[in-house]
Amino acid sequence: MPDALYRGPPEDGLLIAPLDAFTAVYHRASGITHLLTEPAPQILAILQERALSLDSLLDRLERDYDLADGTREALAARLDELVEAGLVARL
Amino acid sequence: MRHAFSVRIGPIGFRIGSDWRAPIATLETLYRNYPGPRDGVADFTVRLFARRPWRRFVRPSVEIGGDYMLPEAAPLPLRQGLLAAEMAMNLQMALGVRRYLLLHASAVERDGHAVLMTGISGAGKSTLATLLAARGWRFMGDEFALLDPATGLVHAFPRLISLKNEGIAAAEAAWPAARMGPLLRATPKGDIRHMVPDARAIATMDTPATPALLVFPRYGFAAETRPVPPAEAFVRMTQASTNYVALGEAGFRGLTGLIAQVPSVAIDYPDGASAIAQVEALWSAL
Numbered sequence: 001m002p003d004a005l006y007r008g009p010p011e012d013g014l015l016i017a018p019l020d021a022f023t024a025v026y027h028r029a030s031g032i033t034h035l036l037t038e039p040a041p042q043i044l045a046i047l048q049e050r051a052l053s054l055d056s057l058l059d060r061l062e063r064d065y066d067l068a069d070g071t072r073e074a075l076a077a078r079l080d081e082l083v084e085a086g087l088v089a090r091l
Numbered sequence: 092m093r094h095a096f097s098v099r100i101g102p103i104g105f106r107i108g109s110d111w112r113a114p115i116a117t118l119e120t121l122y123r124n125y126p127g128p129r130d131g132v133a134d135f136t137v138r139l140f141a142r143r144p145w146r147r148f149v150r151p152s153v154e155i156g157g158d159y160m161l162p163e164a165a166p167l168p169l170r171q172g173l174l175a176a177e178m179a180m181n182l183q184m185a186l187g188v189r190r191y192l193l194l195h196a197s198a199v200e201r202d203g204h205a206v207l208m209t210g211i212s213g214a215g216k217s218t219l220a221t222l223l224a225a226r227g228w229r230f231m232g233d234e235f236a237l238l239d240p241a242t243g244l245v246h247a248f249p250r251l252i253s254l255k256n257e258g259i260a261a262a263e264a265a266w267p268a269a270r271m272g273p274l275l276r277a278t279p280k281g282d283i284r285h286m287v288p289d290a291r292a293i294a295t296m297d298t299p300a301t302p303a304l305l306v307f308p309r310y311g312f313a314a315e316t317r318p319v320p321p322a323e324a325f326v327r328m329t330q331a332s333t334n335y336v337a338l339g340e341a342g343f344r345g346l347t348g349l350i351a352q353v354p355s356v357a358i359d360y361p362d363g364a365s366a367i368a369q370v371e372a373l374w375s376a377l
Contacts, residue, residue, distance in 0.1 A: 015340060017347035022322035026343040031336070033329065033343055035322060 003054060005091040006079055008047030014087075016041065030086055039067050040078060044087060051091055054079065092138060097127050101237065101248040101296050103188070104128025105180055109139040110147050114172030121173075121251055121272055121285060124293050135159075135183035139175055142166065155179035159186040171275050174283055177253060184235060184248075185333035191237035191246060192338055192345040195331045198231035198245060199223045204303035205245050206370060207236050207353075209331045212280065215310040215366065218258035221286065222363050223370065225265035230292035231300065240338065240345030243352065244299035249292045251285040259284045261363050304373060305355040308366060312359035316369055324355035 008014075015026035023041045025034045036044075042065045046057060058075055061067040082088035092108025094115040099105070105128070109115050128134070138156040141147040151169035157179055167175045184193060196209035197220035206223075208216050217233035224230035231247035238245050251272065254262050259282060263271070272285035307319060307327065319327070328346055329335045335342045356373055360366035 015343055017343070017351070019321040019325055019347070019350065022325075024322075024325055024343070024347055026340060028340065031339050035326065 005051040005053055006047055006057065006083075007051035007089045007091055008044050008049075009087065011048050014044065014048070016044075025087070027087060032086070034085060034087065039065065039075075040082060042067060043075075043078060043082065047088055092140070096122075097131075097133055098122045099126045099128045100250045101232070101246055102190075103135065103184065103248065104133040105135050105137060105183070106133035107137045107139070107176055107180070109172070109176075110141045111139070111151065111153075111169060111172065113169065114139055114153070114176055117173050117272060118176060121270065121287055124287075124290065135180070135187055137176065137179040137183060139172060139179065155182070157183050159183055165279075167278070170273075171278055173272055173285060174275055174278050174280075177251065177285070180250070181234065188237070188334055189338065191239055192342050193332055193334045194236040194238055194245075194328065195234070195333065196236045197233040198236040198247065198300075199228035200231050200247075200300040201228050201374070203300055205231060205236070205300035206304045206306060206374065207245065207302060208306045208308055208370075209328070210308050213255070213310065215258065215308050215360070215363075217252050217254055218261050218363060219308060219366050219370065221252055221254070221258075221262040222265050222367050224289060224292065226367065226371075229295060230288050231296075238302070238345050238349060239299070240341040240348075242299075243302070243345070243348050245302050246299045247292070247296045249288040249296050252288060254284045254286055256281045262286055302349055302353050303377060305349070305353050306370060306373070307355070307357040309357065309359045310366075311361070313361060314365045314369060315359040316373070317357050319355035319357050321350050321355065325350045 013028050017024045022035045046060050083090050094112050095108045096115045096118050097106045136157050139153045142154050152166040153175040154166045155175050196207040197216035198205050198207050199220050220233050232249050233252045235248045236245045270287040275283045358369045
């Protein structure tokens, strides 16, 4: 079975306002405001560009944001939360 | 309705209809220095009515209604008709306003800059605004601050000041010449007395201000001041806004803009004098 791909909202689908450790994110499609902490805003930014598998996303986070301390399992858990919140779709 | 009265408070026009003369007469007296709605057209209609015709006379009790209604709202005795009118007007604002982000906060202004004070009922929003106004601040409102998401400015809503319990004596001492409504004892919110804002507050109610400080007061504790992190302030203000969700994107932009623009501070205070000193110290340090 091929790895699942994850996709974020379209580029104009979110309003993002960094507050402090939290970032406020307004999801235009649902009208819901989310408060996210690292690395969720970075995950969203990457997945808004294109759909990626878990491993590709892990690579991109390390490369673009220097977020190398996360494990594959931790990233999977964050992705599950974003899927649950309706911000990321599992394809 | 048998009796009616229209008034404009800040940018919002109201028409209040009533089955009884008494609440309208009180409103006419207390709001006599206010203008009518712009172009004569009210934004919201409020109705004070008897559920059954005979309840106009027998143990008269006031149901509140209007463009927006809460079906479970309990009726109030007629002697609390002024409170019924206030609650009904607040309800229309809370559920109906779309042009402004409605912040459940009192507000005072100095030099074009506003201090917003928000908190639960009993936190001292009304009392603090009233006491600050007695020290030369312009009173902008004791219940709602109207944030325009397009400009980031707050607009005044200087309705009658709803003083409660200990706040009544404190405000009367600060404003001995103020015109007051009847003392309403033992309402669902305790003792209540309405005070007419000072003439300057009414005359300048169309002048908005730039938010400069967001205060979360808490009454009944030793004096203490602590900064509120932006994310906490944001969450508390989404809860303190009655129409944040309804405004959607405009609400998000308005509120995140406000939080980014002004410092947020929580103050605990044991009495009015202490709170005034704390707020003015914060102001001086801006």
